Amino acid sequence: xxxxxxxxxxxxxxxxxxxxxxxxxxxxxxxxxxxxxxxxxxxxxxxxxxxxxxxxxxxxxxxxxxxxxxxxxxxxxxxxxxxxxxxxxxxxxxxxxxxxxxxxxxxxxxxxxxxxxxxxxxxxxxxxxxxxxxxxxxxxxxxxxxxxxxxxxxxxxxxxxxxxxxxxxxxxxxxxxxxxxxxxxxxxxxxxxxxxxxxxxxxxxxxxxxxxxxxxxxxxxxxxxxxxxxxxxxxxxxxxxxxxxxxxxxxxxxxxxxxxxxxxxxxxxxxxxxxxxxxxxxxxxxxxxxxxxxxxxxxxxxxxxxxxxxxxxxxxxxxxxxxxxxxxxxxxxxxxxxxxxxxxxxxxxxxxxxxxxxx
Numbered sequence: 001x002x003x004x005x006x007x008x009x010x011x012x013x014x015x016x017x018x019x020x021x022x023x024x025x026x027x028x029x030x031x032x033x034x035x036x037x038x039x040x041x042x043x044x045x046x047x048x049x050x051x052x053x054x055x056x057x058x059x060x061x062x063x064x065x066x067x068x069x070x071x072x073x074x075x076x077x078x079x080x081x082x083x084x085x086x087x088x089x090x091x092x093x094x095x096x097x098x099x100x101x102x103x104x105x106x107x108x109x110x111x112x113x114x115x116x117x118x119x120x121x122x123x124x125x126x127x128x129x130x131x132x133x134x135x136x137x138x139x140x141x142x143x144x145x146x147x148x149x150x151x152x153x154x155x156x157x158x159x160x161x162x163x164x165x166x167x168x169x170x171x172x173x174x175x176x177x178x179x180x181x182x183x184x185x186x187x188x189x190x191x192x193x194x195x196x197x198x199x200x201x202x203x204x205x206x207x208x209x210x211x212x213x214x215x216x217x218x219x220x221x222x223x224x225x226x227x228x229x230x231x232x233x234x235x236x237x238x239x240x241x242x243x244x245x246x247x248x249x250x251x252x253x254x255x256x257x258x259x260x261x262x263x264x265x266x267x268x269x270x271x272x273x274x275x276x277x278x279x280x281x282x283x284x285x286x287x288x289x290x291x292x293x294x295x296x297x298x299x300x301x302x303x304x305x306x307x308x309x310x311x312x313x314x315x316x317x318x319x320x321x322x323x324x325x326x327x328x329x330x331x332x333x334x335x336x337x338x339x340x341x342x343x344x345x346x347x348x349x350x351x352x353x354x355x356x357x358x359x
Contacts, residue, residue, distance in 0.1 A: 004099065005048045012038065012045045044098045051091040057084040100351050105206035105282075106172035111148070111275045112204050115160040117180065119198025124157030126183045126309075127200045129332060131161050134174075136334025143167030147258055148268050162272065164207065171206045176343040178204045179306035186312070195312060199305075207271070208278035216277065222246040223266070228257040243269045252276055321346045 015038045018024050024031055061081040068074050114131050116123035138145045143165050150161040165174065182199050208214055228242040242257035243265040254276075256269040308317045309328060316331045316339070317324045323342050325331065331339070 001095070001099065005044070005095065008041055008044055009048060012041045015041070040102075044095070047091055047094050047098060051088065051095065054084045054088045054091065057081075058088065096352055097348050100348060103172070103175075105175075107169055108171045109164060109166040109207040110170045110174050110204050111162065111164050111207060111272060112174065112177075112202065113160065113162045114158070115201050116158065117199035117201055119183075119196065121153060121155060121157055122183070122187045122196055123198040123200055124153045124159055125155065125187075126157075126181075126198055127161065128152075128156060128158040130181060130200060130202065131158060131163070133332050133334055133336070134165070134177075135163075137336050138165045138167065138170075138334075140334055141167060143170055148272060149255055149258065164271075171204070173340050173344075174204050175206075176340060176347075177202050177306075179304045182305055182308045184308060184310045184312070203279075205275050205279040206282075208274040214274050214277050214281075216247070216273070220248050221273070222248070225262055241265055245269045245273050247273060247277070250277070250280065318343070 015034050019031070019034055019038070024034065058081060061077050061084065065074060065077050065081070068077060112134060114127050116127045119126070135145050144167060146164045146166070148162045148164060150163075151159040153159060180199050180201055182197060184195055184197050186193055187196050222245070224244040224246070225240045226242045226244065227240055241260055241262045242255065243262060244256075245252075245254040247253075252273065254269045254273050256265040256272070259265045259268065306318065306320055308319070309332075310317070311328060313326075314328045315324055315326050316328050318339055321342055323339065325338065327335070
């Protein structure tokens with residue numbers, strides 16, 4: 001581990017020297033690339049620098065203890081020694097986590113798809129509530145939310161909704177939300193007071209940025225333009241502004257109508273198609289890498305039941321890490337950090353265990 005840390009420290013110093021070169025500052029693409037690499041390395045370098053400082057403090061304290069006869073001074077040195085040893089232990093743990101392989105998608109924006117599953121109208125109502133839960137969560141973190149497509153039902157539910165969340169690290173936190181979400185409660189239409197169970201599915205897809213090469217030949221896609229259908233009474237207009245893309249090889253159909261401009265809807269539709277094809281490629285690799293799957297929280301399968309929201313008991317349970325919180329109202333209002341932080345910690349612990357098992 002420490003050989004790797006020394007190499008990263010040297011690389012960080014090399015980058016600093018490169019960034020001061022006029023040749024690099026004149027090349028904006030190279031400059032941005034180096035700045036990103038420097039930013040990625042900074043937390044590791046800062047932790048390792050402090051680690052070396054604390055190790056030196058330990059050596060200094062031990063050396064001073066050997067030659068110190070004053071009892072009061074010796075007690076002070078022992079306290080400093082204990083503090084430094086404790087901090088070294090903490091930093092070793094932090095450095096191990098910082099050195100874990102990074103998911104290349106972590107800093108990307110995400111496209112989230114929510115679909116009502118079993119449960120009819122009740123599932124559609126819950127889909128709309130979960131959509132609002134993620135909107136609140138994104139807004140609390142200062143992220144931008146943009147709705148791409150949706151279909152509502154008359155009582156305020158949603159059969160499906162697709163939306164983009166833009167913000168630094170969005171995928172790193174929301175990627176754990178993919179899967180089946182189950183709700184248990186008494187529907188408003190239930191006169192007998194019986195608890196019903198309904199489900200929705202959530203898919204979290206990293207946005208395919210321009211650096212990702214995704215070849216989509218024109219012949220593989222049919223583009224249709226039409227008038228917006230006015231789901232939920234929104235965006236109804238008299239021009240052919242809605243766009244539908246049909247990708248022949250996969251059968252994926254993308255429909256975009258939330259913008260008033262055909263060009264904007266077309267741009268949204270193509271962005272979503274690129275993201276879906278990118279996600280399919282990632283899923284394919286995921287299925288091929290059995291070892292990776294074992295180091296993740298859950299299987300990564302979108303048919304996996306990941307969470308239950310039980311309204312009568314006021315609890316939310318994440319089945320992957322067996323975490324139960326008795327504050328369902330706060331969670332539905334977007335207070336997801338405790339759940340997501342616990343999932344991240346469990347994922348890191350699983351990966352550290354796997355790393356320690358490797359020869």
